[in-house]
Amino acid sequence: MTKTTSSIHFKAKLQRPAEPANATWTFLILPKAASGKLPTRSMTTIDGSLDGASFQATLEPDGKGSHWLKVDKKLREAAGAKAGDEVELEIRPVDEEPEPKVPDDLRKALADAPPEARATWKDITAVARRDWIHWITSGKKAETRVRRIDVACDKLANGQRRACCFDRSGMYSNSLAPPEAAD
Incomplete structure (x- = not known):
């Protein structure tokens, strides 16, 4: 598939995670065609809109060649959406990855x-x-x-710049995967 840095449009279903049972957030899995337009199979930060509500987030690989997005309560409410809804997204990879929060x-x-x-x-x-x-x-x-x-x-x-043997796509380990859906 051709990689792009232009906007990617798609629809996806908001799902509630099975655990924790009292989660206030939801998530969605990108269609493979939309994910395939991203520059990498690994984590990638995007600017986007969900049913018209703007956001920036880092997509996680789903371990199956696509990505998933955690949708927090604030974004979901700004979009007027709830678990079970099909939402419309427009996303674009950021030009420069933001600095991560260091624990x-x-x-x-x-x-x-x-x-x-x-x-x-x-x-x-x-x-x-x-x-x-x-x-x-x-x-x-x-x-x-x-x-x-x-x-x-x-x-x-000792000058090592990358975490050794880290599977950035999640396809060869279980370290990166979306949560199990409650429904």
């Missing part, structure tokens, strides 16, 4: 890390920083996160 524990570890780690962190792209953050935060256990922060600081100090 406090990683920020502290980087501050305490050797200067080489901080220099590499500062020199890598926002996408590479987002990949490191995702790799660190995707661990299921607290001790895994602590260990990954230590490994990341060590690898960054």
